[in-house]
Amino acid sequence: MLQGSTKVNVIPGEVSVELDGRLLPGFKPDDMMRELRSIVGNDVQLELIRFDPGPAEPDMSLFDTLAGILKETDPEGTPIPLLLSGVTDGRFFSRLGIQTYGYLPMTLPEDFNFTSVIHAADERIPAAAVEFGAQAIYKALQRFG
Numbered sequence: 001m002l003q004g005s006t007k008v009n010v011i012p013g014e015v016s017v018e019l020d021g022r023l024l025p026g027f028k029p030d031d032m033m034r035e036l037r038s039i040v041g042n043d044v045q046l047e048l049i050r051f052d053p054g055p056a057e058p059d060m061s062l063f064d065t066l067a068g069i070l071k072e073t074d075p076e077g078t079p080i081p082l083l084l085s086g087v088t089d090g091r092f093f094s095r096l097g098i099q100t101y102g103y104l105p106m107t108l109p110e111d112f113n114f115t116s117v118i119h120a121a122d123e124r125i126p127a128a129a130v131e132f133g134a135q136a137i138y139k140a141l142q143r144f145g
Contacts, residue, residue, distance in 0.1 A: 018049075024083050025055050054091040058083060059099045066140060070105055073136045077107070105136035
């Protein structure tokens with residue numbers, strides 16, 4: 001969020017920017033602050049307001065199980081492990097020692113630009129992708145049920 005003057009025609013004495021920084025496992029707020037400092041220089045004041053730590057390192061122990069479910073559902077598919085800096089409420093579970101996984105099983109048409117619709121006003125996926133994902137998640141739940 002960008003904050004400055006309360007009037008269009010008034011030059012603000014101060015402008016502030018709030019950033020939502022997301023860190024990969026193993027990275028600390030100091031790592032992000034150091035990177036930001038190298039971008040904005042020393043004339044800008046940086047302040048860490050809040051930090052919700054996630055897991056210290058990735059736990060891939062369920063990857064083979066989840067990948068196997070995807071291969072059963074789509075034999076042509078290639079499951080790939082991926083670390084994202086975006087987090088959900090999983091960061092709160094990690095404080096309790098509970099491992100979470102972002103399991104997003106879906107098949108998308110080759111011409112579908114998924115990254116352009118994430119969190120956009122027209123965020124969407126095709127109905128067939130929802131059906132595929134529901135099947136894969138159902139199979140995963142059966143394994144653990």
